[in-house]
Amino acid sequence: MIVLPKKIERKLKEEAEKTGVSEEELVLEALSKALNEPLDPEARLEVHLKLSEKYMREAEDLLAKGDYAQASEKAWGAAAQIVKALAAREGKEIRSHRELNEEVSRISKGTGDDEIRALWQSAAALHQNFYENWLPPDMVEGNIRDVRKFVEKMRKLF
Known part of the structure; x- marks a missing residue:
């Protein structure tokens, strides 16, 4: 710290x-x-993987405490970081939400797995929830489960 x-x-x-x-x-x-x-691509990949793991743990902890807005943002961060890790593996650096969405679309199409896109949408809803805090707790919990599944799917692509 x-x-x-x-x-x-x-x-x-x-x-x-x-x-x-x-x-x-x-x-x-x-x-x-x-x-x-x-920072070479390997170092960036390492950082993004570690941040994804850190944010997912923090999301789970915050969810258990009932802090749904903060849990939402940490889960979004976990999803975004795993996408950045995959991009870093290919020497790409993602610097915007647009690039994140384009990379997820590319991965989904490349793998033929449309569930990747759908799970990513759960992460995006959590990101918005951080700012607006409009999702009911059960939806936050479900979307965080989706993000966990998204991160697991992405890790399998390494």
Whole structure:
């Protein structure tokens, strides 16, 4: 855990929301540049896999505590990070929601598995729920189960 001044923390959150990139990714990129240690595709893949696992654990913990909005966002993060990991494996870097959706579409078509697309839509609904908190608890729980299944399917593609 890194301790940051509130002003930096706020700007980091704002930039993450604006760019659709996690705070951890932004910090990693800044450190990579500052230390003159470029991130190769293998390093990016490792980071995205670890973040996906971390976010899925956090989603489960928050769900158990009844914090549905935060659980929603962590589950979305787990899904987005596993997609970014698959892209990194091919040397691609995803920097927007549009690119995430395009990559999921490509994976779904490439595997012939349309369930991938449908499960991804559950993750997208959770992302929206974080901002609007409109999903009833049972739907959040079901969508998080969908995200777990989505992440498992994606991991099998490695």
